[in-house]
Amino acid sequence: MGQTDIEPLDVAAIREEYPILRREFGGEQLVYLDNAATTQTPDRVVDTIAHYYRHTNANVHRGLHQLSQEASIAYEEAHDRVAEFIGASGGREEIVFTKNTTESENLVAYAWGLNELGPGDEVVLTEMEHHASLVTWQQICKKTGATCRYIEVEEDGTLDMDHARELIGDDTAMVNVVHVSNTLGTVNPVSELADIAHDHGAYIFVDGAQSVPNRPVDVEAIDADFLAFSGHKMAGPTGIGVLYGKKHILEEMEPYLYGGMMINKVTFEDSTWHDLPWKFEAGTPVICQGIALAEACDYLDDIGMEAIRRHENELAQYTIEQLDGEGDIDILGPPAGVERGGLVSFNLNSVHAHDLSSILNDSAVAIRAGDHCTQPLHDKLGVPASARASFYVYNSREEVDKLIEAIDDARQLFA
Amino acid sequence: MGQTDIEPLDVAAIREEYPILRREFGGEQLVYLDNAATTQTPDRVVDTIAHYYRHTNANVHRGLHQLSQEASIAYEEAHDRVAEFIGASGGREEIVFTKNTTESENLVAYAWGLNELGPGDEVVLTEMEHHASLVTWQQICKKTGATCRYIEVEEDGTLDMDHARELIGDDTAMVNVVHVSNTLGTVNPVSELADIAHDHGAYIFVDGAQSVPNRPVDVEAIDADFLAFSGHKMAGPTGIGVLYGKKHILEEMEPYLYGGMMINKVTFEDSTWHDLPWKFEAGTPVICQGIALAEACDYLDDIGMEAIRRHENELAQYTIEQLDGEGDIDILGPPAGVERGGLVSFNLNSVHAHDLSSILNDSAVAIRAGDHCTQPLHDKLGVPASARASFYVYNSREEVDKLIEAIDDARQLFA
Amino acid sequence: MGIGGSDMYRQQILDHYKNPRNTGELENPTFTHVGENPMCGDEIRMDVVLSEDEETIERVAFRGDGCAISQASASMLSERLHGMAVDELRELDRDDIVDMLGVDISPMRIKCAVLAEKVAQDGADIYFDELDIDRTTTED
Amino acid sequence: MGIGGSDMYRQQILDHYKNPRNTGELENPTFTHVGENPMCGDEIRMDVVLSEDEETIERVAFRGDGCAISQASASMLSERLHGMAVDELRELDRDDIVDMLGVDISPMRIKCAVLAEKVAQDGADIYFDELDIDRTTTED
Numbered sequence A, B: 001m002g003q004t005d006i007e008p009l010d011v012a013a014i015r016e017e018y019p020i021l022r023r024e025f026g027g028e029q030l031v032y033l034d035n036a037a038t039t040q041t042p043d044r045v046v047d048t049i050a051h052y053y054r055h056t057n058a059n060v061h062r063g064l065h066q067l068s069q070e071a072s073i074a075y076e077e078a079h080d081r082v083a084e085f086i087g088a089s090g091g092r093e094e095i096v097f098t099k100n101t102t103e104s105e106n107l108v109a110y111a112w113g114l115n116e117l118g119p120g121d122e123v124v125l126t127e128m129e130h131h132a133s134l135v136t137w138q139q140i141c142k143k144t145g146a147t148c149r150y151i152e153v154e155e156d157g158t159l160d161m162d163h164a165r166e167l168i169g170d171d172t173a174m175v176n177v178v179h180v181s182n183t184l185g186t187v188n189p190v191s192e193l194a195d196i197a198h199d200h201g202a203y204i205f206v207d208g209a210q211s212v213p214n215r216p217v218d219v220e221a222i223d224a225d226f227l228a229f230s231g232h233k234m235a236g237p238t239g240i241g242v243l244y245g246k247k248h249i250l251e252e253m254e255p256y257l258y259g260g261m262m263i264n265k266v267t268f269e270d271s272t273w274h275d276l277p278w279k280f281e282a283g284t285p286v287i288c289q290g291i292a293l294a295e296a297c298d299y300l301d302d303i304g305m306e307a308i309r310r311h312e313n314e315l316a317q318y319t320i321e322q323l324d325g326e327g328d329i330d331i332l333g334p335p336a337g338v339e340r341g342g343l344v345s346f347n348l349n350s351v352h353a354h355d356l357s358s359i360l361n362d363s364a365v366a367i368r369a370g371d372h373c374t375q376p377l378h379d380k381l382g383v384p385a386s387a388r389a390s391f392y393v394y395n396s397r398e399e400v401d402k403l404i405e406a407i408d409d410a411r412q413l414f415a
Numbered sequence C, D: 001m002g003i004g005g006s007d008m009y010r011q012q013i014l015d016h017y018k019n020p021r022n023t024g025e026l027e028n029p030t031f032t033h034v035g036e037n038p039m040c041g042d043e044i045r046m047d048v049v050l051s052e053d054e055e056t057i058e059r060v061a062f063r064g065d066g067c068a069i070s071q072a073s074a075s076m077l078s079e080r081l082h083g084m085a086v087d088e089l090r091e092l093d094r095d096d097i098v099d100m101l102g103v104d105i106s107p108m109r110i111k112c113a114v115l116a117e118k119v120a121q122d123g124a125d126i127y128f129d130e131l132d133i134d135r136t137t138t139e140d
C-alpha cells in the first residue's frame, strides 16, 4: 500500500469525541491551539478512566482477589501495548511508567548518570533541548563533575551536524536530543545522531515528547537507547510518562526510586531488586493512567500515525503561509516547505507574545506565549518569548484562519 | 459539641456512590476488604476527573488562555485544600504533589538525605516501617555512609519507647516513623516521637499513608517536619501522593527532579529555582489527579474524619472479636480493645495466607495476603506472610460476617 | 468568559505602552533598582530621587522591556509616584496597582502588572533598611 | 468469575498438600538445589539421584514450606520425576505443570505452581552445564 493511499483525517468526526472543543467563551467557540503543551482527551479515554474506577479499581501485582487480578493484568498489558506502539520488541520489560517525560529524563540521570558519570565525561545536548533534559543533565553534570556540551542550532532551525560530529567523541557518555523541537518544530535526524553516538560508545536518549504523539516512532529503527514521552501530549491522561530503555541497559542500571513493588527480598540490612520493569516502578504505580494510556495508543493507531504526521505538517505549513502575509511576523524554526512537527512559534513585531496571547483569548483562540521551556534557545535567538500555535488531530484549517483573524485584531489594537 | 455527638456513618447511603461495590463474582456480591492497599473511588471524585477532561483540561502555570487559567487556578487551589485538610497553615507552599507516598519519601531522601547525610549520621526508623521508607533510607544511608537504626516493636505491636529514647540521640539526623502501621494497625505516638527527635535536633518524617485517610491528622499538632500520604488510599485517584514539609525546611532543600516549571532562570551554564512548592514539581504536574484529590478531601470532610476514625476502629475491633472464636487464628498487632487503624492482619494456623486469600476470593471476599511491604517485620514475627482485612467508609459489620464465614469455609476445606 | 484579552488593553494602557512617560535615567538618583519577570522576560529599571528630608519622591524615571501590561504599569506608576510620600510607596499593594490600571488583570498577568511597584518598593527597602535584595523578581 | 479460589484446591491438590509424597532428604544426591518465592515466602529444596549413565532420574526427595499450591506441586512433581529421563525434565514448561496439577491456576499463583519445577530444572542445569545459579527465585 503506497503512501498516497493514506486518507486525510476526518476532523469533523474526530471532534465529536471532544466535548471540550464545543466550549464557548464570550460567545466564541474555543479554538484550541495549545497542543504542544497538552492535548485534549477523547471520550473513549475518559470513559476508560471512569470505567476503571467504577469497575476494576484495585492495587496491582500482589493481590490474589479478582479485582486485583483484573487491574494487574490490565496494568501489565498496558506496558506491552505501549511497547508495541513504539516498536519495542522487548515488550513490557523495556517500558517503565513514570509521571511525565521530565521524570523519565530524571530517572536515567539519577539511576545511570549519578552512578556512571565523572570528571572528564561529557553529556552532549542540543541548544534546542527542553528544560526537562537541559536542566536535568546540567545539574547531574554539576553533581558528578561531568561536562555538558551543546550542539549548535543553525539559522534555519536545524542542528549543525558538523558541530555534532565535532562534539560527540570518545569522552561522550550520553547524547540527549529532542526528536521534534517543541519551540522550532524541527524534526531532528535522531537515527543519524544515534549512529554517531554509538560509534563513540555513547548512549543516545531521544526526547520523544513532541514526536511520539504525532508521527510513527520506531525505537529500534532509530536505535535509541532511551526514549521518553508523556501521556498528556498524546490524547492520554495527566500523570503518566514513559521511559523506554533497551533491556540490557535497564537491567544493568541501579534502581531509582526505592520502596514497595520494586524489591525482591528486603531485610533490615539490605535489599535486592525485582525484575524489569517493576524495578523502576516503586510504590503503587500510576495504574489508571497506564491503562488509559494504552487506550490512547489504540485510539491513535485507529486514526493512523502516518495520517497524523501528515495532518500536523499540513496545518503547520498552512499556518506559516498565512502568517507570512503582512511581513511583520518572525517565524522560528525551519522555513515554509520543510517538514516539521505540528507547531509554529512566531513573534509579531509590534506586540509582545504575552499580550498577543491575552488578546487572542478574547476570540477564544488558545495559544501559548512564553519561552516554552527553552529559555537558553530563546536567549540565543534574542527574543524573551514567542507565541506558539500547535495542532492535534482535531484541528482544522478553519481554526488556523480564526487564529490569523485574531492576530489581525491584535495588530490593529496595537497599531 | 462533645465527642458523643458524632453520628455513626450511614454506610448504606455511602455505598450508593460506589458502583464497583455492586459487582458480583460467581453470583456473590463483592466484599472489598483490601482498603489498606487501595480504597475505592466515589462517583463524585470520578465525576470530577471526567469533568476535568471534558471541560477544563489544559496545561497549567504558564498559559494565558482561559482553559489554562481555569486549570491553573484549580490545580493551585488543590494544594491549598490539601494543606487545610492536614492543618498546614503555610498553605500551598508546604504541599508538594508527587505520584505516591513512596515518591514523597524518596523526594526527601534524595533532595535532603543525599546532600546532608554522611558517615556518623543516623537515620532512625521503626521495625514496622513500610518498604517505602525502610528501603529508601536504607539505600540512601548506603550511598552516604550514614547508618539506619530500628526502634523495636514489642510483642503487643507497640513501639518500645524506651528503645526509641535510647536510639534517638545527637547523631540522629532523621526519624522516620509510620503513623499507623499498615501491617499491625498500631497507632504510633508520633507527637511524642517528634518531641524526642526535636530535642536532639533531628527531623521527623511521618508516614501518613495509613493515617491521613482515616483519622483527623494535624501536622502542626504533631509537629511533623514532613508527612507523606497517597491519594489512592483516601478515595482519590491513583498517580498522586503528597509531601507536606515545613516551609523553612523545604525552602532550604535542594530541588529533586529537574525540568520545566520548577525553574526560574535557565542558561546553558546554570539554573535557579522557582518558589515553593513548584520548585519540587518538575514537568507537567499531576494536574487532574491533584484536582481530584482536593475533591476527595471535600468528600472525606463531608463525612467527617473523626467519624471515620471511629468507624474504622469499630470494624477492626469487631473483626478481632469474631476471628478470636476458634482459637486457631493469630492476630498481629495490638490486642482487642486497643485503638487501631481499620485493618486486621492474621494467620489461620492450618492455611497459608495466599491459599486463604485465593479461597476467600471464591466467596467474592477480597483481602490481601503477603508481606504487605513489611518483609523485615514479618521475618521478625516469624511468619512469611499474613492475611489482612482492611476497611473503609463503605464497609459494614455484615461484610465482616461474610469474611468470617468465608474463613470458616477455608478452615473446612483444609481440615 | 474570563477576564483578560482586550478588556485588559483599554485605551489608557495602550496609550502608556505606546507613549511611556518618564522614561530614561536620572542623574544622581537617591536609589536605583532593577527587576525582572524571568518567565516573561519583562524587565524594569527605576531611578528615584527623593526630597532632602527623604520623605517625598521628587522625580522618577524608568527603562524597561516587556509586555504592554508591565510597561504601561511602570509608566503609570512613574506618574503617580511623583510627589508621593515614601511611606505611601512602601505601603502600596497589588490592589492599588490594579486600581491604578483601571482594568481587571487576569491572575496569570498579575506579576506583569506589579513588577514596577515591586521594583520601586524593593529599591526603597534596600535604601532605607539596607536589605539584601540583589534584583527583584516577581513570581506568584 | 475468574479462575482461582476453591477451584484451585481440588481433592488431589489438597491431598498432596496434606500428605506430601517423597519428603525428606536423600543420601548422596547427584544434585541438590534450593529455591524460593520471596514475595510469598514459599521455599523448596530438592534432592535428586540419577542413574549411573546420568540419563534417568532414580530418586527424588523434597522439603519445603509455603502455600498449598507450591507444596502440592512439589509433591506431585516428585512422583512424576521418578524414572523420568533427564532430558524430559529439562524440557518441562509451565503448561506441563498446569496439566499435572489438573486445575486452572490463576495468573497470580503461577509462580507458586512452577517453583518446584524451576528448582529441579535449575538443579539439573547447574549440574550438567555448571551454570552459575545460586538459589532459584521465581518471579513473573
Ligand SMILES: Cc1ncc(COP(=O)(O)O)c(C=O)c1O
Residues within 6 Å of the ligand: A260, A282, A283, A284, A285, B036, B037, B100, B101, B102, B103, B130, B132, B133, B178, B180, B181, B182, B207, B209, B210, B230, B241, B373
Ligand atoms: C504505611 C504505608 N506507607 C507507605 C505506603 C506506600 O504508598 P504508595 O504505594 O502509595 O506509595 C503504604 C501503602 O502501600 C503504606 O501502607
Ligand SMILES: Cc1ncc(COP(=O)(O)O)c(C=O)c1O
Residues within 6 Å of the ligand: A036, A037, A100, A101, A102, A103, A130, A132, A133, A178, A180, A181, A182, A207, A209, A210, A230, A241, A373, B260, B282, B283, B284, B285
Ligand atoms: C520536547 C519536550 N520535552 C519534554 C517535555 C516535558 O514534558 P512533561 O512536562 O510532560 O514532563 C515537553 C513538554 O513540555 C516537550 O515539549
